[in-house]
Amino acid sequence: MPDRPALSDNEVHDRLVAACDVLGxxxxxxxxxxxxxxAARKALRLFQLGLVMAMEQAEPTDRPPPDP
Structure with a gap:
């Protein structure tokens, strides 16, 4: 299995939203x-919220460098 690049915070959030959508x-x-x-819906919403809050509170040094 080839190595895949790590997911960005936005990609993680998108996947959490997609998982919630799949549950319907x-x-x-x-x-x-x-x-x-x-329980799954509630957990996914909490994960989404927690990630967004952490992204907003992140120090500039915690963020990955911008794409070229």
Whole structure:
């Protein structure tokens, strides 16, 4: 498997949003499934929010250099 470049913060955020989109908004047919979906959606939203907040609070030295 070839080495792939690391994902940028924006790419990570985009993937978290995509994961949330894949889950959709349908409920589970069972309590177990519904609980799992609700927990996953909530966790993904919290991850998204946490990443955005960390990106906003990052020091300039924490950011990768701009692309040429």
């Amino acid at each position: 908004d349908r409920s589970g047919a069972t309590t177990r499934g519904d609980t799992a979906l609700k």
